[in-house]
Amino acid sequence: MTIVAGTIAARSLISGELFDRLTDRIAVTDDLPHALAERIVDQALAFLCACATERGPGLAPSPLVDLGWHAFILHTEEYTRFCDRVAGRYIHHVPEPERDVSIADRHADLTRAISAIAAAGFPVDPDLWSLRAANCTSGDDGCRASGKDGNQNTDTNGR
Numbered sequence: 001m002t003i004v005a006g007t008i009a010a011r012s013l014i015s016g017e018l019f020d021r022l023t024d025r026i027a028v029t030d031d032l033p034h035a036l037a038e039r040i041v042d043q044a045l046a047f048l049c050a051c052a053t054e055r056g057p058g059l060a061p062s063p064l065v066d067l068g069w070h071a072f073i074l075h076t077e078e079y080t081r082f083c084d085r086v087a088g089r090y091i092h093h094v095p096e097p098e099r100d101v102s103i104a105d106r107h108a109d110l111t112r113a114i115s116a117i118a119a120a121g122f123p124v125d126p127d128l129w130s131l132r133a134a135n136c137t138s139g140d141d142g143c144r145a146s147g148k149d150g151n152q153n154t155d156t157n158g159r
Contacts, residue, residue: 007120010045018078025071039125044068046122052087060109066129069093073117
């Protein structure tokens with residue numbers, strides 16, 4: 001996979017202070033290098049913006065990108081304002097039911113998310129979107145952003 005060149009730095013969508021808080025939380029809570037935590041937050045912000053414009057089935061993050069979403073959603077006031085600003089609605093985090101998902105389905109989910117991020121004008125960090133990163137048996141909760149109407153994830157999965 002090659003890096004998709006975008007023109008928008010996702011980290012510029014929130015204050016530097018909030019970006020640092022989210023990055024620090026991931027680095028400490030998930031025991032990850034700070035530089036990786038920064039990349040995760042950046043891709044989570046790009047993913048959320050892609051969710052804001054996606055009109056098909058809900059998008060699913062990779063497990064690493066989901067760490068950034070989880071960190072952000074805990075900051076409820078900032079997260080709600082961000083969602084209102086970029087999507088005009090709250091972007092719900094809706095876990096999918098426990099089920100077996102094929103590697104082909106995971107690949108398709110990641111491909112859709114990557115395409116939506118690139119279409120929204122953001123660079124894609126391929127290491128955070130690899131099939132290895134998407135191995136949901138590694139603790140991923142199989143979540144998906146809510147669908148086109150911003151409500152719960154009804155009819156956004158397509159499976």
